[in-house]
Amino acid sequence: MQNLLEFKDVCLSYHTPERETYALSHLSFCAKEGEFLAIVGPSGCGKSTLLNLICGLLKPEQGEIRIHGIPLAQSHMNIGYMLQRDHLFDWRTIYKNVLLGLEIQHQTTPEKIKYVDNLLAAYGLDKFKDAYPSQLSGGMRQRAALIRTLAMEPDLLLLDEPFSALDYQTRLNVSDDIGIIIRQEKKTAILVTHDISEAISMADRVLILTSRPAHLKKQITIDLEIANRTPMSSRNAPKFKHYFNLIWKELNNDDSHLVRTAAISEKEKAR
Amino acid sequence: MTPISSAQRQYLKKKKQDNRIVVFVRIFIFLIFLCLWEISTNLNILDSFIFSSPSRVCRTIYQMYQEHALLPHIGVTLLETFLSFACVLVLGMACAVLLWSFPLVSRIVEPYLVVLNSLPKSALAPLLIVWLGANTRTIVVAGMSVAIFGTIISLYSGFLEIDPDKLKLIATLGGGKWDCLTKVVLPASIPLILSVMKVNIGLCLVGVIIGEFIGARQGLGYLIIYGTQVFKLDWVMMSIVILCIAATALYGILNLLEKNYRKRH
Numbered sequence A: 001m002q003n004l005l006e007f008k009d010v011c012l013s014y015h016t017p018e019r020e021t022y023a024l025s026h027l028s029f030c031a032k033e034g035e036f037l038a039i040v041g042p043s044g045c046g047k048s049t050l051l052n053l054i055c056g057l058l059k060p061e062q063g064e065i066r067i068h069g070i071p072l073a074q075s076h077m078n079i080g081y082m083l084q085r086d087h088l089f090d091w092r093t094i095y096k097n098v099l100l101g102l103e104i105q106h107q108t109t110p111e112k113i114k115y116v117d118n119l120l121a122a123y124g125l126d127k128f129k130d131a132y133p134s135q136l137s138g139g140m141r142q143r144a145a146l147i148r149t150l151a152m153e154p155d156l157l158l159l160d161e162p163f164s165a166l167d168y169q170t171r172l173n174v175s176d177d178i179g180i181i182i183r184q185e186k187k188t189a190i191l192v193t194h195d196i197s198e199a200i201s202m203a204d205r206v207l208i209l210t211s212r213p214a215h216l217k218k219q220i221t222i223d224l225e226i227a228n229r230t231p232m233s234s235r236n237a238p239k240f241k242h243y244f245n246l247i248w249k250e251l252n253n254d255d256s257h258l259v260r261t262a263a264i265s266e267k268e269k270a271r
Numbered sequence B: 001m002t003p004i005s006s007a008q009r010q011y012l013k014k015k016k017q018d019n020r021i022v023v024f025v026r027i028f029i030f031l032i033f034l035c036l037w038e039i040s041t042n043l044n045i046l047d048s049f050i051f052s053s054p055s056r057v058c059r060t061i062y063q064m065y066q067e068h069a070l071l072p073h074i075g076v077t078l079l080e081t082f083l084s085f086a087c088v089l090v091l092g093m094a095c096a097v098l099l100w101s102f103p104l105v106s107r108i109v110e111p112y113l114v115v116l117n118s119l120p121k122s123a124l125a126p127l128l129i130v131w132l133g134a135n136t137r138t139i140v141v142a143g144m145s146v147a148i149f150g151t152i153i154s155l156y157s158g159f160l161e162i163d164p165d166k167l168k169l170i171a172t173l174g175g176g177k178w179d180c181l182t183k184v185v186l187p188a189s190i191p192l193i194l195s196v197m198k199v200n201i202g203l204c205l206v207g208v209i210i211g212e213f214i215g216a217r218q219g220l221g222y223l224i225i226y227g228t229q230v231f232k233l234d235w236v237m238m239s240i241v242i243l244c245i246a247a248t249a250l251y252g253i254l255n256l257l258e259k260n261y262r263k264r265h
């Protein structure tokens, strides 16, 4: 399969009057067409930065990002970005909120609107078209936010901890819903999350980043050996626990931590 | 709906009773004030020539109305107030949007705005008369001068408080600065704009009256100054009473607009 997205040796720092923050250091990875990637890493390591780079909101200081082999700036691929909170506008109805992207791109053509109508109907929001966001539950709002992103028919979907503002119960349901939606629409997706189970249950491959400045520490291909996997059924797969422990170990096994354990074992040897 | 429990009913009843007391006492105080004013001037405790009296105010209103001398004054003052209010609205919004669009410009002009805002505007009025002449335009400008700088500052700082993630959302959907402005900043600021305008209508009225004090041949401000000069204090009192009513009415209109907006959202 062809690489849809390729990061080559990407570096980026943030500059503020107080300090320079080195966020990404020589980060390289790629994502295949139709693949669901999850990215986990310590908090503040630069995961959101990575997504902002892909979306073109930031430019790399070094290295390059290629889409289908073409530099990002020259590619015209549609990239959808779903933020942590839904950011539905209180002053717009759900329908107007969902159409926001098309409106901005001046693409409110009958075919596109029909596509959005179908999405709303397929994912149970057509009854709430004329409702305002405040009248919807957290899960429904997040679904509306996903449809707002899907309305642009993105070839690549970026999700930045999209469920972390939800309570646990809703979170399981919505991540199941949204995982199924993304697979049905056959999208390539990159999910950033703090939640290891969420990463395993949704992704084909999990990338683990180091703490700041982030580079790739390890990637783990998830093969749960079950048919028609959904996020919910994945959680019950026998191999789930195995992957959980693997990632857990990697995450806790930070470099500084490693040095400490090495020092301890040295001491033990000396005894 | 669940049936209302007796405790809830009692609570509501108490609430209603309190409201009634508040309204009743308010009106009562007003009536007492009018009676004291009227009686003390009738008994010559207060000099009715200087302090006027409710009955004299009413009589003056009636008389001037009969002579077609009252409505033009009220009309002129209100018209000037509305004009300066509208100009403040348009100009204030335009400047605030400009400052928001060009952060560097806003940093440059910030101290100037602060100084102009804290300057007592009545100090400017005589100057305006000299520069622009004694005409309606001057008075409208005087009205604007009181409200405009505060408006720019409040709107601009309101614009800055908008959640940056909402602007990021627009950027991820491929929108530029213009989309940020029209899709997020302006719609999100409507409640702020309404509340700023509610304050402005009163400020514009103040500015217009200041302007009329020094450079007008018509209007309630002129009537007040002219009344004191020829010692017709009935006119002065009457003008003040009418100003009270006008200010309350103008505020009421904008308050209604705001409430109406809140109800819809």
Ligand SMILES: Nc1ncnc2c1ncn2[C@@H]1O[C@H](COP(=O)(O)OP(=O)(O)OP(=O)(O)O)[C@@H](O)[C@H]1O
Pocket (backbone or CB within 6 Å): A014, A015, A016, A021, A023, A042, A043, A044, A045, A046, A047, A048, A049, A050, A212
């Ligand atoms: N605009 C900015 N200016 C300066 N520093 C920034 C900026 N944005 C992020 N940073 C810093 O860069 C580092 C990486 O930020 P980033 O938001 O990418 O981390 P993250 O992995 O998404 O964190 P979290 O787990 O909290 O979401 C952080 O230490 C943050 O403080």
Ligand SMILES: [Mg+2]
Pocket (backbone or CB within 6 Å): A047, A048, A049, A160
């Ligand atoms: Mg983040």
